[in-house]
Amino acid sequence: MFAELGYERTTIRAVASAAGIDAGLVMHYFGTKDELFSRAAKLPADELPSGTAEQVAEALLTSLARRLDSEPVASLAVLRSMLTNADAADRYRAAGAPQLSQLTAAIPTHDAELRASLLSAIVHGVIIERYLLRLSRLADASPDQIIDLLRPCFRTLATAQTPPSTDQLSTDG
Amino acid sequence: MFAELGYERTTIRAVASAAGIDAGLVMHYFGTKDELFSRAAKLPADELPSGTAEQVAEALLTSLARRLDSEPVASLAVLRSMLTNADAADRYRAAGAPQLSQLTAAIPTHDAELRASLLSAIVHGVIIERYLLRLSRLADASPDQIIDLLRPCFRTLATAQTPPSTDQLSTDG
DNA sequence: CGCTTCTGTCAACGACCGTAGAATGAGCAG
């Protein structure tokens, strides 16, 4: 229910009723709505193998593919709630931190941290639109199709390569 | 307040008190909390010029740069609320639709719609992390720095080019 | 059997919510 409705709109009474029990019983076992959320909502800390930037980018893609195939409901609960619940936001930051530093370590540029943050933003943007907003194109596409399209992005972001030169665009400053 | 707290946690009473007036007065002028939100929250429908895929990608980057410089609070209200409020979600979809179809039209591949959706997901992922979650690296970076890093991504997604060949990664299945 | 512990229900409290409507008062036309 946290994944479906977010923190505020999920009520203890509704949780209890969905479980066929009394609201008091939920309180008895979890003590607090925050604690209930805390136990229901977990973001997986996917470990990235250390290696070259290309390898880490590919690993991130693989991790994304798995999540695009079936993101755990507990993660969706955090994602759904992170914009309106401080605890969920902290959880999101905390779960992203290790992956972020692993990414940063693998990227060989001075702006590695920013590049890593962008990669993380892309991953979560895609997941949010697929699962939470259910934008049709992203919700229907196969994980493989998505990560194949994202692969060049991830490569260039992780390795600091520039894509093949195209016709020069003249843009004013 | 909608941008800061989201729909549910923003109360009419708090809005009124912040304005130094009575809650009844807010009701008198807006009728309903939904109507108040409806009038406060607008997503700008940035028009993209029609043109080649490269040009449209560059225009999307320019639009992103402007939003990274100062995203209007009314947009943040929608973004903050879209995961927990159906109206905000609709608003998000509606505002994205024209840009999405403009992007789709400019991309010369059969999977144009998916590519356009990914571009949109990236844009919103970055904005969310910068403004709503305030991830430090993304919040501190200059818009130019961010769009310079994203440019190759946008190019390859919009033009279907593959980035320069790198050492072959052996990945199974 | 009695006693404790666990599982579970029930009713209620206090807080806060969106909302409604009556009351107040100022400004202005005649």
Added chain:
DNA sequence: CTGCTCATTCTACGGTCGTTGACAGAAGCG
């Protein structure tokens, strides 16, 4: 002055929320 309109406040209703604590039965144990 009277009367009307509008801005604004006040009070309150009905509802929902998280949470509490009293209570009832079932289960295990001496």
